[in-house]
Amino acid sequence: MRHFHHAHHHCRTARGEHEDGLSGGRGPRGGRGGGGGRVFGHGGLRFVLLQLIAEKPAHGYELIKAIEDRLGGSYAPSPGVVYPTLTLLEELGYLSVENADGGGRKRYSVTDSGQEFLAANRETADAMMARMNGGVDGAGPRGGRPPQVTRAIENLKLAMRMRLSGTPLTEQQAHDFAAVLDSAAQQIEKI
Numbered sequence: 001m002r003h004f005h006h007a008h009h010h011c012r013t014a015r016g017e018h019e020d021g022l023s024g025g026r027g028p029r030g031g032r033g034g035g036g037g038r039v040f041g042h043g044g045l046r047f048v049l050l051q052l053i054a055e056k057p058a059h060g061y062e063l064i065k066a067i068e069d070r071l072g073g074s075y076a077p078s079p080g081v082v083y084p085t086l087t088l089l090e091e092l093g094y095l096s097v098e099n100a101d102g103g104g105r106k107r108y109s110v111t112d113s114g115q116e117f118l119a120a121n122r123e124t125a126d127a128m129m130a131r132m133n134g135g136v137d138g139a140g141p142r143g144g145r146p147p148q149v150t151r152a153i154e155n156l157k158l159a160m161r162m163r164l165s166g167t168p169l170t171e172q173q174a175h176d177f178a179a180v181l182d183s184a185a186q187q188i189e190k191i
Contacts, residue, residue: 040128044124046088047128050089050110053108057110060105061079063086096109
C-alpha cells in the first residue's frame with residue numbers, strides 16, 4: 001500500500017488535470033476541457049459508468065470500487081470525478097435515481113435513453129470496458145503490472161509534464177531530455 005499512497009501523493013497535480021478532462025469539459029468548472037484521463041480519456045468515464053450500471057444498478061461508491069477492482073487496485077477514480085459525471089448522466093436523462101435505503105445514498109439505474117445511448121456508442125463503450133479490463137494503459141491481464149512499476153510510470157509522466165509545461169527547453173536541455181528518455185528505454189529493453 002505504501003507504493004500506491006506514494007503515487008497518489010506525487011500525482012496530485014496530474015489527478016487535478018485529468019479530473020477536468022474526465023468530467024467531459026462540461027459544467028462551470030470544466031472550461032479547460034482538454035486534459036483527458038489517465039485511464040479512460042476525455043469523457044470516457046461516462047461510458048464505463050453507464051455500462052457498469054446497465055449490468056447492475058449501483059451506488060456511487062460501489063461504482064468507484066468496481067472500477068478499482070477491475071483495474072487490480074492500480075487506479076480508482078476520485079469521488080470528485082465520479083459523482084459529477086453521474087449527475088451529468090442523470091441530467092441528460094440516461095440514469096434514474098432512487099434513494100434505496102431512505103438515507104442520503106442514491107442508487108443509479110439506466111433509463112431507456114441510457115440504453116439507447118450505450119447502443120449508439122457501443123464501439124466506444126466496449127473499447128473503454130476492454131481498456132479497463134486490460135489495466136492502466138491496456139497493460140495486459142488484470143493486476144498484470146506490478147504497483148511499483150505503475151507508480152514509477154506515473155511519476156515519470158508527471159515529471160515530464162511539469163518540466164515541459166514550464167520554461168521552454170534550450171537546444172542543449174532538449175538534447176539532454178531526449179538522452180535521458182532514450183537511455184531509460186535502452187535499459188528497460190535489457191531487463
